[in-house]
Amino acid sequence: MSRAPFEYRTVDLTDEEYAADQAVYGGLTTALRRLGEISLLTTVGHDVVADATRQIEEITARLEAEVIPTPNFGVVVTKSRHVRGYGNAVVGMRNPVAPPLTIVQDLVKGGASAEFFLNALYEGPPGKVHGGVLALVLDQIFGEAAAAGGTPGMTGTLTLRYRKPTALGACSASAWVASTAGIKTIVKGELRDADGEVTVEAEGLFILPRWAREQIAESGETPPQYE
């Protein structure tokens, strides 16, 4: 039997209990996202910056007193066997790097979509979103589209066609299952700027890995649902 390349960390909490606990930490993350953006834009004097830096180091020291002792940082399984990804780099409520996206899954048609705002932290060319950031958000939305279509999997290939630069600001993206064949699912999708113009088209192949199929066959259970 193939070995799973990772294990989920389990917590002895219901979905509701875990969400309530994480929401407190989520407030810290929201404040940090705003500070991150302002830290990039500020032109205040060097003394003010040095003072802020010292204060930030002090806050870090206090938060560092107790930390998660595992290499599986932000993904857990709750009592109800739901996967909660509050550390995820795109959607994580507790991850200051994540914009974060709120992705809406369409379980009927098999798809996923999101409306989001990309600020100065996501810049590549002047005033434009970094092309790689668009790949980052599309990869996450595509994975959730595959799962919504009933055929979850890991990204096998992802192809992005950049039609024009995307202005920083409001964006939206949608993805849908185009076809499935056994363990393989093809997802297609697109990203639009604030004017509704398509700026990126993409296609992805998602594959349910052998270890996951063997886990399902052995336990008779579907894997924990990442939702």
Place this chain on the structure above:
Amino acid sequence: MSRAPFEYRTVDLTDEEYAADQAVYGGLTTALRRLGEISLLTTVGHDVVADATRQIEEITARLEAEVIPTPNFGVVVTKSRHVRGYGNAVVGMRNPVAPPLTIVQDLVKGGASAEFFLNALYEGPPGKVHGGVLALVLDQIFGEAAAAGGTPGMTGTLTLRYRKPTALGACSASAWVASTAGIKTIVKGELRDADGEVTVEAEGLFILPRWAREQIAESGETPPQYE
């Protein structure tokens, strides 16, 4: 003549003066990256978190007193006509979202490479790097490889093949110009984990847009060098 989709912000400083100025702000960013990571891992009490959140909001207010008044946030052209991207989402010294990567260009062979560390902030599956984060860093390295080969351009298409999950931690990536034909450059590359195993293979098509070619033809000058 086609209009450039963006303009560079110019500063009346030499490369050296600008780098020295930004280094002061860069210290703030380094402290913020560390706080971001710890904020995701901390399990300290809710009162400590609430206190830290208030302090962070106060710091933000002080830094917000003076900010850049343009939508072209992190990219500038110095006196010597060099582009400096300290706000870039992948390599920006002043961007807390950026890991950041230090990319080394090979101007002789036409390529680029980087060694870097991806911590818990870049997680997708438990203990593994988010597939989209790998696309993000590869897109930046590929663009710099194309430029190093003498044929700079914007990403036209990018295809990623994920061979296996990439563990969080030390990673490396390299890219090289595989072929050029007029305004089109094909770049190939790969990403390796801490064990040196290739986890992602990628191929990109980079195109010098019409507005850039017209700018070059009109001014007789090459565009500012993004280095």
